Amino acid sequence: MRETEALPQEEEMEEKEEEEERMQNLRSKATELLLREEYKGSIQVYTQIISLCQHCISKKSPDAAHLSKLHKTLCLAFSNRAEALARLLEFSEALRDCEEALRIEKSHFKTLLCKGKILLSLNRYSMALDCFKAANLDPQANENSDVVDKCKKLDFLSRTGSFDVTDWVLSGFRGKLPEFAEYVGAVEIRKSEISGRGLFATKNVESGTLLLVTKAIAVDRAIMPQDSGENAQLVIWKNFIDKVVESATKCSEIKSLISKLSAGEDEEGLEVPEIGIFRPEAEMNSGISVDKLDMGRMLSILDVNSMLEDAISAKVLGKNADYHGVGLWILASFINHSCDPNVRRLHIGDHVVVHAARDVKAGEELTFAYFDVLSPLNNRREMANNWGFLCRCKRCKFEDNVCYKHETREIEIALGKGLVDMGSLVYRLEEGMRRWMVRGRGKGYLRASFWEAYSRVFGSEKLMRKWGRKIPAAEAVVDTVVDAVGSDERVVRVFMEGLKRGGINGGVMEMEKAMKLGRGIYGKVMKKQAMRRLLQFSGTQE
Numbered sequence: 001m002r003e004t005e006a007l008p009q010e011e012e013m014e015e016k017e018e019e020e021e022r023m024q025n026l027r028s029k030a031t032e033l034l035l036r037e038e039y040k041g042s043i044q045v046y047t048q049i050i051s052l053c054q055h056c057i058s059k060k061s062p063d064a065a066h067l068s069k070l071h072k073t074l075c076l077a078f079s080n081r082a083e084a085l086a087r088l089l090e091f092s093e094a095l096r097d098c099e100e101a102l103r104i105e106k107s108h109f110k111t112l113l114c115k116g117k118i119l120l121s122l123n124r125y126s127m128a129l130d131c132f133k134a135a136n137l138d139p140q141a142n143e144n145s146d147v148v149d150k151c152k153k154l155d156f157l158s159r160t161g162s163f164d165v166t167d168w169v170l171s172g173f174r175g176k177l178p179e180f181a182e183y184v185g186a187v188e189i190r191k192s193e194i195s196g197r198g199l200f201a202t203k204n205v206e207s208g209t210l211l212l213v214t215k216a217i218a219v220d221r222a223i224m225p226q227d228s229g230e231n232a233q234l235v236i237w238k239n240f241i242d243k244v245v246e247s248a249t250k251c252s253e254i255k256s257l258i259s260k261l262s263a264g265e266d267e268e269g270l271e272v273p274e275i276g277i278f279r280p281e282a283e284m285n286s287g288i289s290v291d292k293l294d295m296g297r298m299l300s301i302l303d304v305n306s307m308l309e310d311a312i313s314a315k316v317l318g319k320n321a322d323y324h325g326v327g328l329w330i331l332a333s334f335i336n337h338s339c340d341p342n343v344r345r346l347h348i349g350d351h352v353v354v355h356a357a358r359d360v361k362a363g364e365e366l367t368f369a370y371f372d373v374l375s376p377l378n379n380r381r382e383m384a385n386n387w388g389f390l391c392r393c394k395r396c397k398f399e400d401n402v403c404y405k406h407e408t409r410e411i412e413i414a415l416g417k418g419l420v421d422m423g424s425l426v427y428r429l430e431e432g433m434r435r436w437m438v439r440g441r442g443k444g445y446l447r448a449s450f451w452e453a454y455s456r457v458f459g460s461e462k463l464m465r466k467w468g469r470k471i472p473a474a475e476a477v478v479d480t481v482v483d484a485v486g487s488d489e490r491v492v493r494v495f496m497e498g499l500k501r502g503g504i505n506g507g508v509m510e511m512e513k514a515m516k517l518g519r520g521i522y523g524k525v526m527k528k529q530a531m532r533r534l535l536q537f538s539g540t541q542e
């Protein structure tokens, strides 16, 4: 026999009234807290409303109208709690509440809107659009048109990769940052011969082709003048760690993606994740186990995978020279380092944009420079050591294995001391390469190693008068260096200055070549005018 049947009708009525009054009080309190943006408090009250509704529903009242009212209240409580959770970036729990609300009312407008916005924050553009469509949001005619328009645009960008930063560059990086969405181009993750897993091209691509765009899980930045001590850097690092930990704790989706990253140990034994899980259209939480991410492992992962925005090998658009930032960009973290890199990264806002720095063949591993690769072997070894690895790239093997290494070591020491005539160093290296019969890419490797000497000679009229006829022309050196290590603004600057010296600045062929080199640095995300502006001013922007 049911409990309620035992009660006389009057008592039953009284109980219902009390229940309704309590519910009404709780609802007013929760709404007030929500409006005052006291989200934690409102979550607690909505939790009480949910329990109360569930308790009343479980009593299975025969009154259909009352039951329906309870279901409506329950749906709204889940929906509002989802909204409050989303405001606190507790995305996993918020999504769970959205599902509960939608189970009660499939087309609940507020919930669909809330779910769509959460999915948009998690870069799931098309799923977010589905929610907005299901809510019948008319972009022309309501207050949510901005969010729907933004979602449509990001969905389009993530499918096509047709980003364009021309206006922003031409405006001198003023105003709103250009819109970026996550994008996964012709890439896949595979076992790497360099170390653990790596990212590989799935088709032939030419220099400048966009390969991926990834939004930071977290990034921390500060303007730090050169004389700021270690403490200032530690503060940025600590803030950054706190932000990553917070995101991972609040969203299991983020936690599961972070757990795929290397913690630096036993990289050869690591699982190779499907590229699909990083795509904006991927299912949420596609059955990935996330238990293993303790704090120790998290810190090791951040140690191995975080990137500096201001590293010499990256380009940060729109910021000044004292600006420092550290962040975690998940898919880009699968890219190994190489001293003959074939991709580059550009930091724009919270996004890292990765593109080919020279022509790349299908099946080639994509690598970028974790540190400055226009430097000699021993300097690079030191920098790799600071990163915690011994570089196993082709160029290091080549430079390590050859019989002339004693002689190049002497040149390296002389370059380090900086007291010798740089022209004599370049001449000695060029003569040496002739004797050692170094050809093709090998030449580019060694010229890149001693780039500082080359650039000092090409940049000095006096040295050029003295050595110009005895060493190769700047253009030929630039070609081999770009072929070996990809485009770099310092190399392109020498090319442009060479053109000016030769009085041929502005010729169609020369400008075409400069544009190709520029695409290697900045990628195909801007039109010619913007590229020209950056090439012309490169070095004075930051």
Ligand SMILES: C[S@@+](CC[C@H](N)C(=O)[O-])C[C@H]1O[C@@H](n2cnc3c(N)ncnc32)[C@H](O)[C@@H]1O
Pocket: 192, 194, 195, 196, 197, 198, 261, 262, 264, 267, 270, 304, 305, 333, 334, 335, 336, 337, 338, 339, 387, 388, 389, 390, 391, 392, 393
């Ligand atoms: C950001 S992760 C790169 C992806 C990593 N291989 C994986 O499987 O997840 C950086 C780590 O990869 C390894 N690594 C990257 N480039 C390397 C190189 N050129 N030589 C040796 N190890 C490298 C180092 O262990 C480094 O700490």
